[in-house]
Amino acid sequence: MKYLSEYRDGEVARGLIQRIRRAATRPWVLMEVCGGQTHTIVRQGLTELLGGAVEMIHGPGCPVCVTPLEQIDKALRLAADSNVIFTSFGDMLRVPGSECDLLQVRARGGQVRVVYSPLDALDLAVKHPDKQVVFFAVGFETTAPANAMAVWRARQLGIRNFSMLVSHVTVPPAMEAILSAPDNRVQGFLAAGHVCTVMGWTEYEPIAERYRVPIIVTGFEPLDILEGMLLAVRQLEEGRHEVENQYLRAVRRQGTPAARELVSRVFRLVDRKWRGIGEIPGSGLALREEFADFDAEYRFGLEAMQVSEPVECRAGDVLKGRLKPVQCPAFGKVCTPEHPLGAPMVSSEGACAAYYNYGRFRGESAEMAAP
């Protein structure tokens, strides 16, 4: 298939792997930022092919994984309201809140619907004027423009029964939080290609400079990721720390100005909690004052709701690359994909779920792997 098969070619991949292994004089520690990249790495079994030349730490860029418990609990409360049709992207449905998940709320009679675009949620609001339709706006800068568009349209069309539970996060502050931690091991980043399609990469230039790390704007197919790794390894070997663009076919330095413009007119920067990590200053997007009518937290009076996370889940240490999933005491015991404690065990992009499967494949039982 065009634009897919070309980037999954086995022979080219083997060539790139050889070049990475030849280029690396020592093992380098890289972090892929985006969950979509993690997915490709795990799905294609890339790590084992690299033979230790590169250690990949799976970054915090899975929107499912980092959405804070508090927002999940707010979603659960809204979804249980008989007056609400709660709409969400599919993979949020199984994320555990404090008590249950959205699938269980649906089984108890809550109206929870999977949509593929926030504009579909807006259509539902038009079709069901007697209901309140709430869209769960999660994700990074990639999903922000479409969500901004939905709110913009709702205001334009005067649709009063539509609102969004916003839990948007932004990438650069999270990268800074990781780099400034005293026990940071990350030496270079594969930045999230689609985030940069929207935002460009000017924000990353000061980060590369300040922390002296190479940042490679990278796509999502196997060859994209291998090429991104090669560019990062070369920079590290040569002592450079620049922002480089691997994802030439989709990303420009300025991103997509129209999308950025819309995002900044609808959203404002706020401090935001990340699941397992805690609050990161200036790392979230919330609706601007003039769009407060479309803010579900405001409309349903949820602003004051506060929830603390279970202490036994070490998702934060995993997301920061401090702890391998198998080193977590809960891993494979009280926390499995069937009964996840934290989000990295839920999402197919999550590091814990990936390790759970990988460990089983290697013939280690989950019990043996845990200390």
Add this chain to the structure above:
Amino acid sequence: MREQPGAPGTLICPAPHPAADRIQLGHGSGGKLSAALLRDRFLPLLGNEVLCQGGDAAVVPAGPGQIAVSTDTFVVQPIEFPGGNIGSLAVHGTLNDVAMMGGRPQYLTAGFILEEGLRFEVLDRVVEAMARSAREAGVQVIAGDTKVVERGKADGLYINTTGVGLIEPEFRPAPDRARPGDQVLLSGPIGRHGMAIMAAREGLAFETEISSDSACLVPLVEALRSAIGDDVRVLRDPTRGGVASALNEIAVASGVGVELEERAIPVPGPVLAACEMLGLDPLYVANEGVLLAIVPAARAAAALAALHSHPLGSRSVFIGRVVAQHRGLVSLSTTIGGSRVVDTLPGDQLPRIC
């Protein structure tokens, strides 16, 4: 003659109107409307000597040996979809299950739950498709039942079918018979049924030309049986949960590992495109017209030739092998040479955000 309700100069008739174009609660009353429903809409299409006897139970010959029995209930939405409808699916799905255990399907029963308000034209198309599918499979519908529920209590109609097949002792494929060294065969491209249903469902913002692969697999099983007989160790139709879940079940039941070659697994372009867009893995998407066969390596070529001899199996391929390592697990060699575990999912596949 009954007076037309509401016609000028007549009284309004409170009795259900028999000439209506849709199912009414009265069709489930057991009275005249029920009899008419059976007489006008089911028996002309599905009727045969046994069914038309109208007794409380069908009495049929069953031979001296064992029988294979399978039951399945169909609640698919939408009722009609590209490549079939709930009627053809209810026949194929159940008969295929009987065939996968080595049963030669002979009989079928059908239970219908009809929702008040279901249009007769829809019901007729469904029953026609059932009749056609059963005829093609050489199977008689020997018992049936209809119930009517109030509007809102069902999605149009649900069908339960039970299939009965005769077992011949010299042909006993079973999920626990896979052995290391065996080859895994797949009879056609995967993912069509699941993606056709998903695309046809309301709310999906893309259009595709994917049609369901729903088909009766009995001829393919017959071809395998006459080619290599009981060397057909395992047969499975990878329906819900797809190829991945079916092979995981076999790996567990047989206590073996399965190794798949990603590049060997045929996925139609439109299915792949839809899966990429939604973040789904075609290995977990439902099929209704392909089978997996596990056979000893020495008989693999003969088995493949047998599958190729029927149009339904013309695109059959080897997709992997059975190994003694990683027992109970399925692994996949990826197109770029890596490997990963193909696990069973905890629930339905959920479309990803990014």
